[in-house]
Amino acid sequence: MDTAxxxxxxxxVVSVVLLHVAYVVYFERKVIGHMQARLGPMRVGWxxxxxxxxxxxxxxFKEDIIPFSADKPIFFxxxxxxxIAALGSFAVIPLWDGFIIADINIGILFILALSSVGAYSxxxxxxxxxxxxxxxxxxxxxxxxISYEIAMGLSIVGVIMQSGSASLSDIVNAQADGPFIFxxxxxxxxxxxxxxAETNRVxxxxxxxxxxxxxxYATEYSGMRFGLFFMAEYAGMFVMSxxxxxxxxxGWRGPDFWIFSHVPGxxxxxxxxxxxxxxxxxxxxxLPRYRYDQLMSLGWKLFIPLALANIVITALWKLL
Amino acid sequence: MNNxxxxxxxxxxxxxxxxxxxxxxxxxxxxxxxxxxxxxxxETVVKCTPDIGYLHRGVEKHIEHLNYLxxxxxxxxxxxxxxxxxxxxxxxxxxxxxxxxxPERAQYIRTMLAELTRIVxxxxxxxxxxxxxxxxxxxxxxxxxxxxIQVLYEKLCGARLTVSYPRIGGVKRDVDAEWxxxxxxxxxxxxxxxxxxxxxxxxxxxxxxxxxxxxxxSAEEAINLGLSGPTLRGSGVPYDVRKFMPYGVxxxxxxxxxxxxxxxxxxxxxxxxxxxxxxxxxxxxxxxxMPSGPIMADAPKxxxxxxxxxxxxxxxxxxxxxxxxxxxxTAPQGEIYVATEVPKGELGFYIVSxxxxxxxxxxxxxxxxxxxxALPKLCEGGLVADVIANIGSIDIVLGECDx
Numbered sequence: 118m119d120t121a122x123x124x125x126x127x128x129x130v131v132s133v134v135l136l137h138v139a140y141v142v143y144f145e146r147k148v149i150g151h152m153q154a155r156l157g158p159m160r161v162g163w164x165x166x167x168x169x170x171x172x173x174x175x176x177x178f179k180e181d182i183i184p185f186s187a188d189k190p191i192f193f194x195x196x197x198x199x200x201i202a203a204l205g206s207f208a209v210i211p212l213w214d215g216f217i218i219a220d221i222n223i224g225i226l227f228i229l230a231l232s233s234v235g236a237y238s239x240x241x242x243x244x245x246x247x248x249x250x251x252x253x254x255x256x257x258x259x260x261x262x263i264s265y266e267i268a269m270g271l272s273i274v275g276v277i278m279q280s281g282s283a284s285l286s287d288i289v290n291a292q293a294d295g296p297f298i299f300x301x302x303x304x305x306x307x308x309x310x311x312x313x314a315e316t317n318r319v320x321x322x323x324x325x326x327x328x329x330x331x332x333x334y335a336t337e338y339s340g341m342r343f344g345l346f347f348m349a350e351y352a353g354m355f356v357m358s359x360x361x362x363x364x365x366x367x368g369w370r371g372p373d374f375w376i377f378s379h380v381p382g383x384x385x386x387x388x389x390x391x392x393x394x395x396x397x398x399x400x401x402x403x404l405p406r407y408r409y410d411q412l413m414s415l416g417w418k419l420f421i422p423l424a425l426a427n428i429v430i431t432a433l434w435k436l437l
Numbered sequence: 438m439n440n441x442x443x444x445x446x447x448x449x450x451x452x453x454x455x456x457x458x459x460x461x462x463x464x465x466x467x468x469x470x471x472x473x474x475x476x477x478x479x480e481t482v483v484k485c486t487p488d489i490g491y492l493h494r495g496v497e498k499h500i501e502h503l504n505y506l507x508x509x510x511x512x513x514x515x516x517x518x519x520x521x522x523x524x525x526x527x528x529x530x531x532x533x534x535x536x537x538x539x540p541e542r543a544q545y546i547r548t549m550l551a552e553l554t555r556i557v558x559x560x561x562x563x564x565x566x567x568x569x570x571x572x573x574x575x576x577x578x579x580x581x582x583x584x585x586i587q588v589l590y591e592k593l594c595g596a597r598l599t600v601s602y603p604r605i606g607g608v609k610r611d612v613d614a615e616w617x618x619x620x621x622x623x624x625x626x627x628x629x630x631x632x633x634x635x636x637x638x639x640x641x642x643x644x645x646x647x648x649x650x651x652x653x654x655s656a657e658e659a660i661n662l663g664l665s666g667p668t669l670r671g672s673g674v675p676y677d678v679r680k681f682m683p684y685g686v687x688x689x690x691x692x693x694x695x696x697x698x699x700x701x702x703x704x705x706x707x708x709x710x711x712x713x714x715x716x717x718x719x720x721x722x723x724x725x726x727m728p729s730g731p732i733m734a735d736a737p738k739x740x741x742x743x744x745x746x747x748x749x750x751x752x753x754x755x756x757x758x759x760x761x762x763x764x765x766x767t768a769p770q771g772e773i774y775v776a777t778e779v780p781k782g783e784l785g786f787y788i789v790s791x792x793x794x795x796x797x798x799x800x801x802x803x804x805x806x807x808x809x810x811a812l813p814k815l816c817e818g819g820l821v822a823d824v825i826a827n828i829g830s831i832d833i834v835l836g837e838c839d840x
Contacts, residue, residue, distance in 0.1 A: 153577040154577060154578065155577060250458075253458075253821070319571060320571065320643055329822050330821075404571070404572065404643055405567065405570045405643045405644050406570060406647075408646070408647060409822060411647075
């Protein structure tokens with residue numbers, strides 16, 4: 118019976134997450150559209166609400182082109198790795214109090230590990246395509262991984278120190294007195310920026326940098342294989358936003374007074390996740406793109422020292 | 438040209454090969470069909486070889502078979518972003534060859550439209566340049582204003598892009614007060630729009646990092662390479678055809694030539710942003726000082742007569758018939774070079790006339806062609822991302838370069 122419930126939970130989470138991922142794309146196009154003095158999707162359905170479905174159908178039925186000189190097995194596997202890594206992370210994310218597929222005690226490490234695996238999909242795709250643009254995209258991605266994974270891991274150490282646990286449920290419960298954002302704002306800043314780099318978002322979208330590398334690692338991909346990369350990117354963004362919501366904004370916890378205490382936890386959780394995602398969109402609409410060497414120096418010379426300083430400050434604060 | 442034989446020495450004495458990357462002709466940031474053969478060491482550009490000609494249409498040869506009046510639509514298609522400026526440049530060149538002059542009102546209209554075209558062209562440049570560097574919103578903001586100007590174009594002459602509005606000896610149609618009012622309202626609003634673009638990128642740290650100290654070209658090198666327009670002025674050379682060899686009514690108006698200091702991408706960007714303001718001011722002055730009077734020169738051998746006179750008057754009908762079938766067949770023999778300051782730099786028309794209605798030879802000196810030759814100088818030693826920023830900063834259009 119337990120197995121049946123588990124399978125039901127997994128199916129539910131995956132399908133709901135995929136639906137959200139599809140509508141995050143719609144949300145992004147609408148938000149950025151309005152920021153750029155235009156409307157975004159308007160034609161498919163009321164205010165373009167069916168656009169994600171139309172996109173999916175289009176991608177699904179497009180011809181799947183495989184370059185002649187591509188390394189085929191790796192070419193096939195690369196996008197799958199990305200999607201699995203992004204969706205796998207949802208196993209340890211508590212959506213509301215008690216609802217979690219696997220409440221393991223190293224939830225944060227699990228997510229960080231999977232996001233590193235996700236980077237492999239980009240590197241392998243770049244390598245297997247046997248195209249120079251893809252290759253450069255893959256190389257940039259590996260450079261980005263080594264500069265930002267560290268900063269990101271270190272930025273969360275402060276949270277772990279404060280809550281005394283690496284389990285995401287415990288971290289949320291430790292924020293009963295108030296979210297960690299007030300004490301961990303340096304960590305939050307570093308985390309947010311590293312998450313941008315981790316999910317290849319502007320201003321750190323070097324691996325795909327459209328105007329430089331055509332489409333970077335995804336240049337040779339078409340149809341649903343490209344769609345999988347797309348899905349992995351947005352699912353990854355959802356994971357990172359969830360992590361930000363859980364570690365710094367108190368996850369499913371909302372204000373505990375008046376009618377607010379009766380609002381279900383999932384509402385607060387999604388509200389926070391979408392707030393972070395909105396911030397991502399806002400950045401995309403505002404900033405130009407960093408250059409690849411500038412990004413590395415930013416990661417090594419600014420974010421890692423900042424994250425280390427944050428750890429020291431948190432440790433001292435704990436001692437006192 | 439797929440694989441390079443160039444090798445580089447490693448620190449330990451071994452050798453490594455460089456990678457050849459074909460940037461273009463189909464690439465999101467090559468402004469048309471520019472092809473660059475890059476030799477890369479990692480992401481560092483070792484060698485950059487521009488390859489042009491993908492948009493060659495034989496315009497110059499084709500023009501030899503057309504009479505002077507028929508050439509105007511072809512000049513539209515050189516720098517199709519600033520079609521009006523090309524038309525005006527050509528018309529001025531032919532007028533000087535024929536020894537006629539457009540009436541004052543037409544001169545004012547032309548000057549005003551040339552500056553409006555400068556704004557259009559710079560808007561497209563700013564949008565795509567920012568888009569190349571990753572700032573997406575600037576692009577759409579620029580197109581919002583560009584759309585307004587194109588609507589004005591459409592009201593003026595029916596076309597939005599390839600206008601063919603000026604004529605030899607004047608302009609096709611007079612501007613009415615209503616149209617001028619609309620343009621004036623636009624000029625009132627436009628400086629605030631320029632400020633809006635600047636709030637997005639002018640002091641943006643990422644933008645500064647991507648543009649300051651990148652693609653530096655000294656004043657001496659810029660002159661030696663034959664650069665012109667904002668690309669030259671960014672290096673601090675205050676050369677502007679409008680000041681040095683005035684045409685139109687530029688010498689009757691108050692305006693300045695903005696220049697840069699360092700000759701990097703940022704300075705070229707600043708020069709063009711200042712030109713937005715200068716052009717805007719020139720347009721306003723033209724509207725304020727616009728005299729009344731005829732819009733076509735009184736030169737029946739070279740200028741088409743008004744339609745109502747053609748239908749009523751025998752001589753005018755004959756003039757019309759001869760001009761349409763043979764062209765201005767009484768054109769004086771000789772040759773002439775006339776340069777005008779188009780948005781991208783110095784556009785020159787060199788015309789050799791053998792006294793027939795068709796130019797014996799018409800050579801176009803396009804600024805884009807010259808600017809592309811500066812690309813290796815700008816790009817070598819930089820990164821791939823800088824190549825893209827450099828292409829944007831020299832503001833090229835391949836229709837003009839390849840002709």
